[in-house]
């Protein structure tokens with residue numbers, strides 16, 4: 001390709017100088033060439049610093065993302081457990097909304113109270129049966145009165161669970177004393193499962209509301 005030779009189209013020196021605007025301080029200055037973008041050495045330094053700062057900021061951002069990933073990797077087991085528990089309890093509360101409390105006749109209703117209107121209550125308590133803490137057979141929607149004031153109201157809980165789930169179900173649950181050892185992966189699976197089920201519950205509920 002034949003290039004048109006670059007030729008200064010600037011008129012003779014006698015005419016007015018080509019003016020530019022300094023990229024840093026925005027003051028007008030006489031431009032000597034196309035690469036001349038700042039009015040003074042001080043402004044050139046400032047511009048260089050600005051671009052270096054931009055580069056540093058981008059690097060810092062990349063580091064932050066990597067650090068976040070690393071921090072998750074070194075999180076203690078209880079962090080994964082807390083997240084799994086939160087998702088699982090939310091699933092139970094959503095599943096049992098509109099049903100009676102596991103241990104009394106109170107209907108579980110969500111009015112958006114801070115701290116929740118009712119709980120996901122354990123049949124065999126977390127204190128005495130830690131291995132069933134994440135076992136869905138053992139967790140049902142329960143009013144706060146039963147869960148807290150009546151410390152789980154376990155006799156009524158059992159009576160009603162026998163009616164709703166059958167004796168075999170309850171007997172099996174009561175005789176289950178096998179220790180579980182959850183790893184972080186297990187908690188992640190529980191959390192993901194609960195979140196997926198929540199989504200399905202919600203879309204099901206929306207469909208029912210529309211019907």
Ligand SMILES: [Zn+2]
Nearest residue numbers: 022025039043
């Ligand atoms: Zn300047």
Ligand SMILES: [Zn+2]
Nearest residue numbers: 101104143146
């Ligand atoms: Zn209750």
